[in-house]
Amino acid sequence: MKNLVGLLLLMYLLPNCLFSQNSFSKLEKTTTFFPGNEDLKKENIEWSYLKVPENWEKPEGRTIKIAVAVLKSFSKNISNPNPVIYIEGGPGAGGTESIGNWVKHPLRENSDIVFVDVRGTGNSLPKFCPELGEKFLEILAKNQSSTLDEQQKTIAAMSCRQDLLNQNIDLSTYNSTSIAKDLNALKIALKYTSWNVYGLSYGTYTAQVYASLFPQDIKSLILDSSISDIYQYYNHNTSNYMSSLKKVFDQCKNDPNCNQQYPNLEDTYFKIIEDLTKKPFTVNVKKKIIPTGKFTYNAEDFKIAIQQSLYRKKLIEVLPLLITEFDKRNSNTLSALVASFAGSLGLDYGVYYCMSCNEAVPNNSISEFNKDALKYPKLKGGLSFYKSDFFVCDKWNSGLKRSQALNDLSALPDLQAQVLVFSGEFDPITPNSNGKSIVEKFKNGFLVNAPVFGHCPSLSKIGSKILTDFINDPKKQPNVKEFEVKDKVRFITNITVSGGVSNFANSLNEFDLLFFLPLFLAAAILLISVLVFVYKIFKNEKVSLYNKVLRYLIIITSLLGLILIFGFVVAINTTVQDNFYILAFGLPASFNFLFVIQWVFIALTIISIVFFAFTIKLLSNVSIMGTILFSLFVICVYFYYWGFFA
Numbered sequence: 001m002k003n004l005v006g007l008l009l010l011m012y013l014l015p016n017c018l019f020s021q022n023s024f025s026k027l028e029k030t031t032t033f034f035p036g037n038e039d040l041k042k043e044n045i046e047w048s049y050l051k052v053p054e055n056w057e058k059p060e061g062r063t064i065k066i067a068v069a070v071l072k073s074f075s076k077n078i079s080n081p082n083p084v085i086y087i088e089g090g091p092g093a094g095g096t097e098s099i100g101n102w103v104k105h106p107l108r109e110n111s112d113i114v115f116v117d118v119r120g121t122g123n124s125l126p127k128f129c130p131e132l133g134e135k136f137l138e139i140l141a142k143n144q145s146s147t148l149d150e151q152q153k154t155i156a157a158m159s160c161r162q163d164l165l166n167q168n169i170d171l172s173t174y175n176s177t178s179i180a181k182d183l184n185a186l187k188i189a190l191k192y193t194s195w196n197v198y199g200l201s202y203g204t205y206t207a208q209v210y211a212s213l214f215p216q217d218i219k220s221l222i223l224d225s226s227i228s229d230i231y232q233y234y235n236h237n238t239s240n241y242m243s244s245l246k247k248v249f250d251q252c253k254n255d256p257n258c259n260q261q262y263p264n265l266e267d268t269y270f271k272i273i274e275d276l277t278k279k280p281f282t283v284n285v286k287k288k289i290i291p292t293g294k295f296t297y298n299a300e301d302f303k304i305a306i307q308q309s310l311y312r313k314k315l316i317e318v319l320p321l322l323i324t325e326f327d328k329r330n331s332n333t334l335s336a337l338v339a340s341f342a343g344s345l346g347l348d349y350g351v352y353y354c355m356s357c358n359e360a361v362p363n364n365s366i367s368e369f370n371k372d373a374l375k376y377p378k379l380k381g382g383l384s385f386y387k388s389d390f391f392v393c394d395k396w397n398s399g400l401k402r403s404q405a406l407n408d409l410s411a412l413p414d415l416q417a418q419v420l421v422f423s424g425e426f427d428p429i430t431p432n433s434n435g436k437s438i439v440e441k442f443k444n445g446f447l448v449n450a451p452v453f454g455h456c457p458s459l460s461k462i463g464s465k466i467l468t469d470f471i472n473d474p475k476k477q478p479n480v481k482e483f484e485v486k487d488k489v490r491f492i493t494n495i496t497v498s499g500g501v502s503n504f505a506n507s508l509n510e511f512d513l514l515f516f517l518p519l520f521l522a523a524a525i526l527l528i529s530v531l532v533f534v535y536k537i538f539k540n541e542k543v544s545l546y547n548k549v550l551r552y553l554i555i556i557t558s559l560l561g562l563i564l565i566f567g568f569v570v571a572i573n574t575t576v577q578d579n580f581y582i583l584a585f586g587l588p589a590s591f592n593f594l595f596v597i598q599w600v601f602i603a604l605t606i607i608s609i610v611f612f613a614f615t616i617k618l619l620s621n622v623s624i625m626g627t628i629l630f631s632l633f634v635i636c637v638y639f640y641y642w643g644f645f646a
Contacts, residue, residue: 089201094122332499
């Protein structure tokens with residue numbers, strides 16, 4: 001009888017609690033967050049801001065705005081949209097930025113997909129120092145010690161902190177508990193009874209906090225690249241990295257092609273650290289990435305570049321090549337790599353430190369971090385990129401209160417919902433051992449191990465299918481055969497290195513009509529000249545020997561020029577389908593004929609211009625011939641600009 005009374009009381013109080021929280025939040029419709037994206041305008045997306053209290057403990061106080069985008073399902077079953085809430089990681093990454101990658105996702109067949117920029121990130125308001133990542137990149141670009149890097153990083157972070165405090169922002173409220181309450185309010189505002197909660201990376205910790213606080217909201221729980229124990233997130237950082245990297249070394253050694261082309265890869269890796277410690281080297285980069293136009297690689301930059309490469313399957317495939325290019329100090333290739341650094345630093349670092357310094361760093365130990373790093377003496381210390389968080393957080397937390405309830409996840413084993421856990425074999429930050437540990441927490445858990453993947457394997461084509469099948473039927477055992485079949489990395493070998501390829505590919509990707517217009521005009525002139533001269537040859541038009549020789553030179557050279565342009569475009573598109581990171585280095589050896597044609601084209605262009613100069617008084621239609629030769633010269637200039645002749 002007492003149990004029955006208690007149950008009735010709970011049923012009575014629960015709606016009132018939900019109403020109470022919802023009364024302090026409000027969903028406001030807005031226009032697209034990406035007005036320049038024409039493709040998104042064609043999609044059925046509901047854009048809005050969720051207005052919530054900054055401090056849920058003081059709901060009548062200051063309010064903030066959470067950016068929300070609901071990518072509506074293709075299904076006509078409006079009464080059951082089977083919604084999925086997508087929680088990005090970082091911490092400090094917003095979710096709405098990636099919405100364009102999901103418009104054709106199979107999840108949309110039966111589910112609404114809800115993207116949210118958790119408080120302080122992306123398009124949410126207030127903004128939390130979105131420019132701080134750029135400052136960190138400028139610090140990394142300098143030729144200075146890791147100690148000085150850490151000091152300058154701390155100064156930049158503290159400047160951000162002061163700016164936020166000057167806005168009277170309560171930094172202690174930007175944590176996973178607050179986000180969980182935001183998500184609960186959002187679920188109510190969107191009129192969903194429950195939803196599938198999908199967290200990635202650090203978002204898996206937030207998702208666990210959410211599931212612990214609001215288990216009734218969880219229809220199913222998906223954790224990809226999960227944090228299994230926040231108390232060990234930093235302590236084993238170096239071991240996690242080196243364990244993943246060792247797998248690359250071992251698989252390359254056991255792969256005949258990889259081992260032949262990249263012998264002694266492990267020794268080469270540690271040799272580069274030694275060399276860069278003694279003598280860093282500088283590459284030129286675009287000033288829109290770094291104002292100075294220079295980036296100096298030292299040992300710490302090399303270590304973090306390799307660590308970040310372990311995040312993605314396609315980068316893992318080119319990792320032996322990347323290490324080799326570092327050993328050769330190939331400026332063209334490593335200049336292109338700086339853009340990847342910029343992408344990796346795209347978080348809202350104000351939120352990153354609010355959450356890391358509140359939830360993770362204080363629960364870890366710099367002495368344990370250093371102790372772990374000492375296991376690898378040839379590495380010359382742990383990754384400074386992560387170690388610096390201890391120094392930043394020491395200053396960041398000064399005078400701020402912390403929430404002590406964030407790490408209480410003791411209720412998770414009682415979660416009734418089905419749980420799907422993804423884990424990547426090469427993941428350097430949330431290792432695959434995390435997946436094994438966390439799935440054991442839940443009574444209804446499935447583990448999906450991805451043997452050839454790094455971080456966030458659910459974002460792959462195979463992972464997307466498993467994810468969709470699970471959400472459609474959470475109780476069914478996931479079919480992981482496609483992951484298991486590919487149990488070895490396919491390392492990329494036989495690449496012809498050319499800096500011009502990446503520059504050409506970037507120009508195509510950033511297509512600027514005004515930039516390409518002279519090239520298009522030149523190509524059109526060459527095509528017309530080939531057609532006209534071939535026609536005149538077949539008509540057996542009588543011209544002087546000098547005119548005939550120049551015509552033949554122009555026909556051959558023009559055809560080579562057109563083949564060159566078309567051939568490189570096709571080669572780049574073909575390579576992109578395989579692994580677009582290859583373009584940062586060059587092209588597969590199967591396209592070597594293009595580089596041969598390139599030099600033949602240059603030689604014939606020079607010969608044609610010289611012949612024209614010496615026989616100009618003996619030629620007819622001099623102005624036309626000059627225009628055609630100038631068009632050949634224009635193509636040469638473009639290829640020189642891209643760096644093909646370096």
